[in-house]
Amino acid sequence: MGVLTGKVAVVTGSGRRKGLGEAIVKRLAGDGAAVVISDIGQSADAATPDDMIGATDEMNAIAQDIRDAGGTASLKTCDxxxxxSVHALADHAVSEHGALDIWVNNAGIGYIMKPLLEVTEDDWRAVIDVNLTGAFFGTRAAAEKMVSAGKGGRIVNIASQAAKSGFPHAQAYTSSKHGLVGLARSAAVELGPHNITVNNVCPNHVTTGLGAWQNEYFAKVVGADSVEDYLEAMKNRIPLRRPGLPEDTANAVAWLCTDQAQYITAESMNVSGGEEPH
Ligand SMILES: NC(=O)c1ccc[n+]([C@@H]2O[C@H](COP(=O)([O-])OP(=O)(O)OC[C@H]3O[C@@H](n4cnc5c(N)ncnc54)[C@H](O)[C@@H]3O)[C@@H](O)[C@H]2O)c1
Known part of the structure; x- marks a missing residue:
């Protein structure tokens, strides 16, 4: 028996190897939840290039890892x-596993980075669409199921340090993540009477697939001699002297889903080794 045994959890964007979503879905399954691994599965357009998404075979492999470890996992592609598509994902959780108790809005894109004066209308909309609108659709679909079931629930957004501070070349990304703070606060007010908590987890940098792309990009922006030098400088400015790991975020999400966090809602919790003080 784990602390989440009997719970059913959906994690969007959890089908990419090395991602925060993979770590979250494995942690929730390890704590006993039946999990739905969800991702886009295949490239749909320029905003979802093949090398930056969780493909169907990766989703399957992550599900197999969980089953091999004795957990319960199903798959559902969702854009x-x-x-x-998002409402069909919520329907899948209930039809396949009988309930929907935990929803994690993790899907996000962070590889459309440009100086402000080069950002196009399409760039802006592409990022807001996934990172903010996608999280709203998830919150909306999950809340509908949770309110009608009447058993409470947990909604967690994977925001970012960029939900609290500004970053160069990241206008849309930073705005989308700041938007999650408002989304969680307003949803928490309405959903509190239904015993549904809504919180953000705000990681600093993690070298996932997306994070590796950012390492390459920002090493050039700051003029570092190499990615290693860029990461060394990052490490030195973080009080706990290392960048984040996927498990750091997964631990925070899992805790927010336990009974110990039942009185915590509308929060945006930093998981940043002390780098983000706000
Ligand atoms: N890596 C970091 O440094 C970092 C730091 C803070 C916050 N985050 C956030 O964490 C989340 C996960 O990022 P990650 O670093 O693990 O990257 P990742 O690329 O491994 O995961 C992002 C996932 O989102 C999926 N996705 C993209 N567009 C989608 C769409 N339209 N529909 C469904 N799924 C879609 C991708 O396929 C991918 O699996 C993102 O929201 C990101 O902004 C990452």
Whole structure:
């Protein structure tokens, strides 16, 4: 028996190897939850290039890892930009596992980075669409199921340090993540009477697939001699002297889903080794 045995959890964007979503879904399954691994599965357009998404074979492999470890996992492809697709994901959780108790809005893109004066209308919309609109659709679909079931629930957004501070070349990303703070606060007010908590987890840098792309990009922006030098400088400015790991975020999400966190809602919790003080 784990602390989440009997719970059913959905994690969007959890089908990419080395991602925060993979770590979260494995941690929730390890704590006993039946999990739905969800991702876009295949490239849909320029905003979802093949080398930056969780493909169907990766989703399957992550599910197999969980089953091999004795957990319960199912798969459902979902494009979080699509209202119907997100509602179908919530329907899947209930039809396949009998309930929906935990929803993690993790899907996000962070590889459309440009100086402000080069950002196009399409760039802006692409990022807001996945990172903010997708999280709203997820919150909306999950809340509908949770309110009608009447058993409470947990909604967690994977925001970012960029939900609290500004970053160069990241206008849309930073705005989308700041938007999650408002989304969680307003949803928490309405959903509190239903015993549904809504919180953000705000990691600093983690070298996931997305994070590795950012390492390359920002090493050039700051003029570092190498990615290693860029990461060394990052390490030295973090009070706990290392960048984040996927498990750091997964631990925070899992805790927010336990009974110990039952009185915590509308929060945006930093998981940043002390780098983000706000
Ligand atoms: N890596 C970091 O440094 C870091 C720091 C703070 C916050 N985050 C956030 O954590 C979350 C996960 O990022 P990650 O670093 O693990 O990267 P990742 O690329 O491994 O995961 C992002 C996932 O989102 C999925 N996705 C993209 N567009 C989608 C769509 N339209 N529909 C459904 N799924 C879609 C991708 O396929 C991918 O599996 C993101 O929201 C990101 O902004 C990452």
């Amino acid at each position: 979080v930009r699509n209202w119907k």
